[in-house]
Amino acid sequence: MSSHGSNSFIPLNIAVLTVSDTRDESNDTSGQLLVERVTTAGHQLAEKAIVKDDIYQLRAIVSKWIADENVHAVISTGGTGFTLRDNTPEALMPLFDKNVEGFGEVFRAISLEEIGTSTVQSRAFGGIANQTVILCVPGSTNACRTAWDKLIKEQLDASHRPCNFVPHLNTENVNACETRG
Structure with missing residues (x-):
């Protein structure tokens, strides 16, 4: 973990997971949107x-x-609601070394503008495990678009200031967070 202070974009290797009992590759619009956003931003799938x-x-x-x-x-997209089959938080949170509490909070704050108080039914969450950031959002395509465009894209971009997740990941070239001044 060297090269602190560089403002350069660093392409990350990002895995996309769709959690669903009903989706397959032909109708996984949320997963497809995330793949498109990841690669268009310059990252590797x-x-x-x-x-x-x-x-x-x-x-x-x-x-x-x-x-x-x-x-x-x-x-990951899906499994963050309140039905009996929504188990993503229960499945993945025990794997985390650290929770990213602010991820769910900021996602819900952004979503409030789009879907009103229904955002309280989102259990979007994030964490870090073994220098890998895991960000989990609802299964709707619109929720994935909101999450990527207004939150995730910047946090996975090493050039975003004052801070992003890249310095905390298992990458060769990382940037330190800057102070708020």
């Missing part, structure tokens, strides 16, 4: 998967990505 909303299947795939030093970030 490390892997894409669709997994049933099952705690142990979720843990297995995300644990594999966390253990892979070439995966810097995981973005």
Whole structure:
């Protein structure tokens, strides 16, 4: 972890996970949107998967990505609501070394402008495990668009100031957070 102070964009290897009992590659519009946003932003798609909303299947795939030093970030879509089959928080939070409490808070604040008080039913959340950031958003395509465009894109961009997640990830070239002055 060297090269502190550089404001250069660093392409990350990002895995995209769709959590759904009903989606497949032909109708996974949320996962497809995230893949498009990731690659258009200049990052590399490390892997894409669709997994049933099952705690142990979720843990297995995300644990594999966390253990892979070439995966810097995981973005998951789906399973963050309140139905009996929405298990993403319960599955993934135990894997975290640190929670990113502000991720869910900021996502809900942004969503409040778009969907009103229904945003309280979003359990969007984030964490870091083994120098991999994991960001989990609702399954709707609009929620994924909001999350990427208004929050995730900047936080996975090493040139975003004053701070971003890149210095905390398993990358060769990282930038330190700047003070707020």
